[in-house]
Amino acid sequence: MNKFETITVMRKGEKTYINNPTKFCLIGKGHQGAVFRVSYDRCVKIYVKEKYCTREKYALKAAQDYNIVPIIYEAGSKYIVMEYLTGGTLADYLLQYRTFPEETVKQILYIFKMMEKIGFSRIDAKLRHLLMSKEGEVKVVDHVNSFRKKHFFPVDFFKDLKKINLYDSFIDQAKKIDQEQINKWKNQMDNQA
Structure with a gap:
């Protein structure tokens, strides 16, 4: 048994409860589980329910060849050991710098295109689920x-x-990179309004 397998994560109502008898540091938690750093380059997500682990494992495996999600190293019935992404969230980066580097816009457009190509029905990600490495590489988590x-x-x-008032900045840059994709999304937004 891995030491991290002694960690339990439970959900009661709107609260997530964690029992962590290890020295692994909690780096994030949500409705489906909690993430702990287990080494300099790896983390483990411990799930509240097996079905959440199964769903995320399936999505991560489907996306492994596209370099848009963390690398999976090991998986069990209620955990997945994956690549630890250094840096921070795209949300933190944007709040600090208030601008989109062109390369980041390109990567985000690529991520959404690959999600569609893989067959995801959720072609979306919250800013806090887009992680940006210190080298500027963007990957998406929470699948x-x-x-x-x-x-x-x-x-x-x-x-x-x-x-955070950066929608127009993103759209303006994205139009220069992929006008067709932006028009498609704008049409879909208009149809939902």
Whole structure:
């Protein structure tokens, strides 16, 4: 048994409870589980329910060849050991610098295109689920619902950008890179309004 397998994560109502008898540092938690750093280059996500682990494992495996998600090293019935991404969230980066580097815009467009190509029904990510390495590489995490929720364009991503007043900046740059994709998303947004 790995030491991290002694960690339990439970959910009661709106609260997540963690019992961590190890020295592994908690780096994040949500509705489906909690993430702990287990080495300099790896972390483990411990799930509340096996079904959440199964769903995320399936999505991560489907996306492994596209370099848009963390690398999977090991998986069990209620845990996945994956690549630890240094840096921070795209949300933190954008709040600090208030601008989008062109390379980041390109990567985000690529991520959403690959999600569609893989067959995800949720072509979306919250800013806090887009992690940016110190080298500027962007990957997306939290895929429990990638094949369950239906977002055919980045709804939450655009809402998050609007909240921090960077929606127009992203769209202006994205138009220069892929006008066709932006027009498609704008049409889908207009149809939902």
